[in-house]
Amino acid sequence: MRVLGIDPGLTRCGVGVVEGAPGRPLSLVSVGVIRTSPDDDIALRLLGIEEGINAIMDELKPDAVAVERVFAQHNVSTVMGTAQAAGIAMVAAARRGLPVAMHTPSEAKAAITGNGRADKAQVTAMVTRLLRLDAAPKPADAADALALAICHVWRGGAQSRLAAARLNAARPNGRTRI
Amino acid sequence: MRVLGIDPGLTRCGVGVVEGAPGRPLSLVSVGVIRTSPDDDIALRLLGIEEGINAIMDELKPDAVAVERVFAQHNVSTVMGTAQAAGIAMVAAARRGLPVAMHTPSEAKAAITGNGRADKAQVTAMVTRLLRLDAAPKPADAADALALAICHVWRGGAQSRLAAARLNAARPNGRTRI
Numbered sequence: 001m002r003v004l005g006i007d008p009g010l011t012r013c014g015v016g017v018v019e020g021a022p023g024r025p026l027s028l029v030s031v032g033v034i035r036t037s038p039d040d041d042i043a044l045r046l047l048g049i050e051e052g053i054n055a056i057m058d059e060l061k062p063d064a065v066a067v068e069r070v071f072a073q074h075n076v077s078t079v080m081g082t083a084q085a086a087g088i089a090m091v092a093a094a095r096r097g098l099p100v101a102m103h104t105p106s107e108a109k110a111a112i113t114g115n116g117r118a119d120k121a122q123v124t125a126m127v128t129r130l131l132r133l134d135a136a137p138k139p140a141d142a143a144d145a146l147a148l149a150i151c152h153v154w155r156g157g158a159q160s161r162l163a164a165a166r167l168n169a170a171r172p173n174g175r176t177r178i
Numbered sequence: 179m180r181v182l183g184i185d186p187g188l189t190r191c192g193v194g195v196v197e198g199a200p201g202r203p204l205s206l207v208s209v210g211v212i213r214t215s216p217d218d219d220i221a222l223r224l225l226g227i228e229e230g231i232n233a234i235m236d237e238l239k240p241d242a243v244a245v246e247r248v249f250a251q252h253n254v255s256t257v258m259g260t261a262q263a264a265g266i267a268m269v270a271a272a273r274r275g276l277p278v279a280m281h282t283p284s285e286a287k288a289a290i291t292g293n294g295r296a297d298k299a300q301v302t303a304m305v306t307r308l309l310r311l312d313a314a315p316k317p318a319d320a321a322d323a324l325a326l327a328i329c330h331v332w333r334g335g336a337q338s339r340l341a342a343a344r345l346n347a348a349r350p351n352g353r354t355r356i
Binding site: 041042043044046047050070080083084085086087088090091093094095100102 | 219220225228248262268271273280
């Protein structure tokens with residue numbers, strides 16, 4: 001399963017692609033940041049983010065997209081642009097028929113470190129270790145995008161296993177179809 | 179000048195196209211609402227809004243787009259979806275190289291009725307009168323989209339006249355180029 005994680009933002013939009021399956025080693029496919037200038041018009045900045053995300057989806061062909069869920073109560077001054085960048089990412093995925101999942105920052109942190117309130121250094125350290133990288137991915141937005149993608153590989157897997165368990169419970173002698 | 183006004187929203191996104199110039203009668207080109215179902219996934223809903231806006235832009239070829247400015251402090255529960263719909267509209271315009279302007283609800287109300295705190299009934303009444311319509315446009319989101327488009331025709335015109343006046347002031351014997 002190849003997952004594109006997106007940490008939405010207007011000035012820096014983190015994008016990371018990870019390949020893996022629950023219980024198997026993960027591998028890094030690509031990581032980076034789409035940047036737009038605060039001097040540009042908001043419409044042009046959002047277009048730049050769309051073009052960057054389109055290019056990654058066309059080139060790396062992810063099977064699913066995980067976007068960080070944005071909350072209205074955080075950072076009121078930047079939340080509108082962040083929400084809009086997240087919306088652009090969702091539409092780009094939907095246009096290709098790719099499933100989109102939203103994970104909160106705490107869900108991603110809990111999945112990666114076991115602690116939903118882990119700090120950035122801890123998240124980056126675990127992303128580096130799980131992907132067996134020689135150096136920590138930078139900037140933080142890039143590491144966050146990878147954390148989201150890893151979270152999705154694992155949670156997606158867990159959800160599939162739960163669904164499979166429910167199916168098995170319903171049909172004791174049946175085979176799992178998932 | 180043909181202006182597409184957009185009152186962004188996830189459940190109902192008002193779209194209205196108006197043709198006019200400052201000091202000339204305005205005319206209605208098209209008005210409607212793009213609807214998406216609250217039962218659908220957010221990514222699919224945003225895609226539906228994008229497709230609706232693309233269809234209008236392709237068919238009616240506006241010269242400019244006016245989008246209602248969304249404020250973070252209003253209706254926290256719906257503001258994220260509204261901001262995302264506005265972002266989708268801005269990107270659709272930017273992709274075509276169309277200029278995008280944002281106007282606040284009070285700017286639109288003040289332009290249409292002379293009162294930035296006018297109620298919906300007053301705005302609808304003035305939109306109906308200014309466009310010489312037989313009946314009021316419904317629902318309110320459609321009337322709001324038309325109000326935004328009219329506001330843009332007039333404000334855009336006023337801004338052009340100001341720019342022209344500045345040009346004239348700089349070159350007393352010159353002709354206005356705008």
